[in-house]
Amino acid sequence: MKHLLQSMKIEVNKMTYLKDPESSDLGKRIIEHSILMLHDMGFDAFTFKKLGEMIGSNESSIYRYFENKHKLLLYLTSWYWGWQEYQFVFATNSIADPTEKLEKAIEIITQPVVLDASYSHINEVLLNDIIINEYSKSYLTKEVDTENKEGYFEIYKRMVLRISEMIENLKPNYMYPSSLASTLLEGSLHQYFLTQHFPSLTDCNNKVTPTEYFKHLVFNSIKEI
Template identity: 70%
Template sequence: MERLFQFLKIGINEKIYIKDPESTSLGKRIVEESILLIHEIGFEAFTFKKLGQRIGSNESSIYRYFENKHKLLLYLTSWYWGWLEYKLVFATNSITEPREKLKTALAIVTKEVEVDSNFSHINEVLLSKIVINEYSKSYLTKEVDADNKEGYFVIYKRLVNRLSTMVKEVDPTYKYPSSLASTVLEGSLHQHFLRDHFVSLTDCHEKGDPTEYFTELVFNALNNTPNG
């Protein structure tokens, strides 16, 4: 799995950046260090000036890669969802039994990211924490529809659709496969957040718990049908 990322590149919509950060070493440092800095101080307090100071580069140089910090966030989160998508596809590809396939997919999508692959400049553990804390901000804006039209959310949408398709394969009569898929993806981020900040609002305290909770939830939703 890890070795794949040595030669595979996550395909991100080219309109998200001005200049491909993967194409230069400065670009890679921008991505690498922005993850650390956003994780440290949060997206609101994060600025290109601070990032420049941190990587010993100039604010204006960063602006040549990304139009603004919102685009950088779209880039980082797209990378994350693309990375998860690869993991999901590779892990489920060979499985033919629909229930087994869905179960594997749910595990990948809901479990905590704990090991950094160490093969790229991107720290997936910290990036997953950024996604938990900041992803919603990338679409809860007045520009969502325009951004969506530009294709800035395609990877995420494709991931939801993959999950949705797997749900349908388990139960073609289920009325809400897309809602279930989007609830799991979004809900999983939310449960992870609650575990860290609002302990009383979740029961997912043990390791592996969000996975178990969502797996039960999904299979029970599909259970009580003729094909369940």
């Protein structure tokens, strides 16, 4: 899988950027250091002026790639879900048994992220932490309906659809496959957020992983159908 991923470009909605950051060294530096800075200071404190100072470039040069920091966040979150989708598809595509397939899907979605050497300018571990803490800021906006129509969240929605179809294949009579699938995808982020910031509000910890919890949740939800 690693060799295949090395030759693949993660496709991101072109409306998130003005110039493809993957097309130049400066663009890749913008992505690399924006991940480092967003992880360190958070989305609210992050600015293009600070990013320009970090990479030794004019603020205006960053605006040639991204209209604003919201579009940059949309780009990063879209890239992350595209990368996750590749992991998901390669890990589950050859599994015929629907129970094993769904189990593997839950593992891929809920397991801790490890660094992927295929993309040297992107730290997937730090990006995952940004997604856990900042992803909701990409869609909790007044523009969410317009951006949804323009396809900004297409990869995330496609991930939910893939999981929903797996649930339907296993339990065709289950009435809530999309709701359960979206609960799994969003809930995984939320459980990691709770373990980081509100550990008293979750049973996930050093002994109980989010993977264990969501396997229990999903399979117990559909077992009586």
